Amino acid sequence: xxxxxxxxxxxxxxxxxxxxxxxxxxxxxxxxxxxxxxxxxxxxxxxxxxxxxxxxxxxxxxxxxxxxxxxxxxxxxxxxxxxxxxxxxxxx
Amino acid sequence: xxxxxxxxxxxxxxxxxxxxxxxxxxxxxxxxxxxxxxxxxxxxxxxxxxxxxxxxxxxxxxxxxxxxxxxxxxxxxxxxxxxxxxxxxxxxxxxxxxxxxxxxxxxxxxxxxxxxxxxxxxxxxxxxxxxxxxxxxxxxxxxxxxxxxxxxxxxxxxxxxxxxxxxxxxxxxxxxxxxxxxxxxxxxxxxxxxxxxxxxxxxxxxxxxxxxxxxxxxxxxxxxxxxxxxxxxxxxxxxxxxxxxxxxxxxxxxxxxxxxxxxxxxxxxxxxxxxxxxxxxxxxxxxxxxxxxxxxxxxxxxxxxxxxxxxxxxxxxxxxxxxxxxxxxxxxxxxxxxxxxxxxxxxxxxxxxxxxxxxxxxxxxxxxxxxxxxxxxxxxxxxxxxxxxxxxxxxxxxxxxxxxxxxxxxxxx
Numbered sequence: 001x002x003x004x005x006x007x008x009x010x011x012x013x014x015x016x017x018x019x020x021x022x023x024x025x026x027x028x029x030x031x032x033x034x035x036x037x038x039x040x041x042x043x044x045x046x047x048x049x050x051x052x053x054x055x056x057x058x059x060x061x062x063x064x065x066x067x068x069x070x071x072x073x074x075x076x077x078x079x080x081x082x083x084x085x086x087x088x089x090x091x092x
Numbered sequence: 093x094x095x096x097x098x099x100x101x102x103x104x105x106x107x108x109x110x111x112x113x114x115x116x117x118x119x120x121x122x123x124x125x126x127x128x129x130x131x132x133x134x135x136x137x138x139x140x141x142x143x144x145x146x147x148x149x150x151x152x153x154x155x156x157x158x159x160x161x162x163x164x165x166x167x168x169x170x171x172x173x174x175x176x177x178x179x180x181x182x183x184x185x186x187x188x189x190x191x192x193x194x195x196x197x198x199x200x201x202x203x204x205x206x207x208x209x210x211x212x213x214x215x216x217x218x219x220x221x222x223x224x225x226x227x228x229x230x231x232x233x234x235x236x237x238x239x240x241x242x243x244x245x246x247x248x249x250x251x252x253x254x255x256x257x258x259x260x261x262x263x264x265x266x267x268x269x270x271x272x273x274x275x276x277x278x279x280x281x282x283x284x285x286x287x288x289x290x291x292x293x294x295x296x297x298x299x300x301x302x303x304x305x306x307x308x309x310x311x312x313x314x315x316x317x318x319x320x321x322x323x324x325x326x327x328x329x330x331x332x333x334x335x336x337x338x339x340x341x342x343x344x345x346x347x348x349x350x351x352x353x354x355x356x357x358x359x360x361x362x363x364x365x366x367x368x369x370x371x372x373x374x375x376x377x378x379x380x381x382x383x384x385x386x387x388x389x390x391x392x393x394x395x396x397x398x399x400x401x402x403x404x405x406x407x408x409x410x411x412x413x414x415x416x417x418x419x420x421x422x423x424x425x426x427x428x429x430x431x432x433x434x435x436x437x438x439x440x441x442x443x444x445x446x447x448x449x450x451x452x453x454x455x456x457x458x459x460x461x462x463x464x465x466x467x468x469x470x471x472x473x474x475x476x477x478x479x480x481x482x483x484x485x486x487x488x489x490x491x492x493x494x495x496x497x498x499x500x501x502x503x504x505x
Contacts, residue, residue, distance in 0.1 A: 057120035091278040092330020
């Protein structure tokens with residue numbers, strides 16, 4: 001199962017759920033489409049831009065690696081991957 | 093509530109009660125503390141300031157701490173603003189000042205934001221505190237937590253300078269030495285704080301923490317006789333310090349203490365980790381993240397700067413600029429500052445001097461401008477960067493003839 005970990009400030013997009021298991025394999029963008037099916041427009045509007053890209057204030061990590069350093073929404077997600085959705089405003 | 097009105101999103105303007113929220117609930121953007129400036133104006137007067145103790149709490153109406161008893165009394169702030177005539181002469185400038193935050197309780201400006209964040213943690217009765225750090229914040233958080241008798245957890249790259257890893261442990265904190273970059277440490281610190289409900293000063297207390305940093309600006313204004321300089325040079329890690337400096341200026345204008353500001357805000361990073369500078373130079377004005385920072389200026393080695401976009405917007409709006417000297421230029425600048433002004437800065441401080449030199453050379457800073465450099469950390473925390481810059485020590489025999497022989501070939505001075 002892919003494990004999605006959602007930091008509490010972001011969990012408003014997932015009805016307060018902070019750990020979500022999804023049976024999925026594919027791209028990061030595809031995973032978000034699958035999540036959006038479950039949580040509806042609340043997830044889509046808060047996490048994704050209208051053009052499908054990621055919102056500026058949400059950082060996504062795939063197995064601990066920032067998705068921007070991988071292939072963004074085209075990054076391949078293995079069946080046992082861990083995905084973190086964290087607020088970008090942190091640190092410094 | 094003191095004089096605090098709300099937490100306001102810097103991005104979308106949404107306002108919230110000043111509680112324990114971390115980012116804007118609508119857009120996840122950064123929050124800043126807003127004050128009732130009309131009420132502050134009645135008590136935040138120059139006469140009142142003159143009678144207050146020389147530490148950052150002299151600006152208490154513009155700090156979001158309500159209970160005096162929640163303050164930790166390490167008394168950071170009100171550091172010297174040193175007139176740097178020797179440095180100015182060396183660089184063919186007329187009016188240069190060094191805001192010397194190397195002399196704070198744990199030897200960096202981080203004691204300022206930590207003072208506010210730890211006070212909030214105490215007001216809210218949090219059971220533990222911590223931070224993600226490039227070094228200076230680790231010591232500041234650990235020292236304040238020690239005084240507050242709070243457990244403290246510090247996340248930092250395991251590869252940091254030895255002194256920066258020693259200090260938090262000396263102050264009694266638990267160090268989590270992360271095998272990775274600062275951004276890796278920040279990510280796992282965020283997840284840990286979120287899971288355990290701890291107060292991490294620069295993560296879930298960040299909006300309050302930022303307020304402490306703006307006291308650098310208030311002090312500069314006060315120490316220059318209630319005036320701002322033409323240029324302020326600020327080191328950039330996450331960019332938060334520069335945004336705090338700008339917020340301080342906005343608040344002084346809001347209070348009527350200034351009619352406006354023409355101060356140019358300049359940001360500087362090391363060339364080996366310059367995501368904000370490269371963003372400043374790019375048409376889109378967005379930071380260019382750096383996956384593997386490579387610089388001696390460890391305290392600025394943040395590859396993914398959270399306040400980078402805001403810092404770029406502020407530098408552009410104030411007609412300032414962003415600059416990234418090389419490590420070699422930074423080391424030369426550290427030595428120049430020490431030899432001209434007797435101030436030993438860590439590389440982040442050298443970065444401001446290096447940028448001043450580069451900007452004077454190419455005309456970005458004019459000879460007649462009054463410049464303040466924010467020198468934010470002490471060189472004794474990172475001495476090894478200077479290894480190899482001086483000849484090896486060869487002992488001299490303890491007799492006058494040997495001393496004469498040793499000095500004989502050297503010019504005076």
